[in-house]
Amino acid sequence: MYSFAQRADTTVVDEPLYAYYLQNVAIDHPAKATILNIMEHRLPQLINSVLLKNYETPIVFFKQMTHHLWERKYDFLSGFINIIFIRDPRLIIRSYAKVRQQVTMQDIGIQQQVEVLNALENPIVLDSKVLLSKPKACLQRLCNAIDIPFQSAMLQWQAGARKEDGVWAKYWYQNVHQSTGFQPYQSENFTMTTALEKLANQCLPFYETLSKKALVI
Numbered sequence: 001m002y003s004f005a006q007r008a009d010t011t012v013v014d015e016p017l018y019a020y021y022l023q024n025v026a027i028d029h030p031a032k033a034t035i036l037n038i039m040e041h042r043l044p045q046l047i048n049s050v051l052l053k054n055y056e057t058p059i060v061f062f063k064q065m066t067h068h069l070w071e072r073k074y075d076f077l078s079g080f081i082n083i084i085f086i087r088d089p090r091l092i093i094r095s096y097a098k099v100r101q102q103v104t105m106q107d108i109g110i111q112q113q114v115e116v117l118n119a120l121e122n123p124i125v126l127d128s129k130v131l132l133s134k135p136k137a138c139l140q141r142l143c144n145a146i147d148i149p150f151q152s153a154m155l156q157w158q159a160g161a162r163k164e165d166g167v168w169a170k171y172w173y174q175n176v177h178q179s180t181g182f183q184p185y186q187s188e189n190f191t192m193t194t195a196l197e198k199l200a201n202q203c204l205p206f207y208e209t210l211s212k213k214a215l216v217i
Helices: 018-024 032-038 043-051 075-079 089-097 110-119 128-133 135-145 174-178 194-211
Strands: 010-014 059-063 083-086 124-127
Touching (some): 018 032, 083 110, 089 194, 124 128, 124 135, 128 135
Parallel strands (some): 010 059, 083 124
């Protein structure tokens, strides 16, 4: 999201379906009351007033979370270029566990990513490991795949919060607010609880399915 926000021809929208998800799922999230108060939570209205809105820039980048599509309605996505961004499930689970007491398969969204992959025609799969290993080459490949020119500005940004951030940023974006670009990929060794390791193992087959479709640099 921060990478695309550096483009002069692009508008970035942070998780427009968040309130839609929170309104319909009995689950607690940081800043839930505020999110529901300031964001549209009805899907038809969201599609018309946010996703299909006339923006000033020729490119609009919507950062979405797969689990926000709680009804598993994917038909409307066919009108967009879809990039499925994947990450080692253990890293996702570790990140969620820092903010939420219980982490579930629904939170991770990786099973739904496979559903989206199967439901849509030729979505692009982008692996964070590949992106971090070769950011310039990966973004060049991605831009070519979605038929837009690569801009070197996508490789760097200023540290700190951005105007595009959702109100939830202070709970989730601490690391990215400290960054100024893509940090080099490093393999990490860490331990998790037995329950979280079990969840990671359940996620692994879905990750492997997605990895086979990912862009190769």
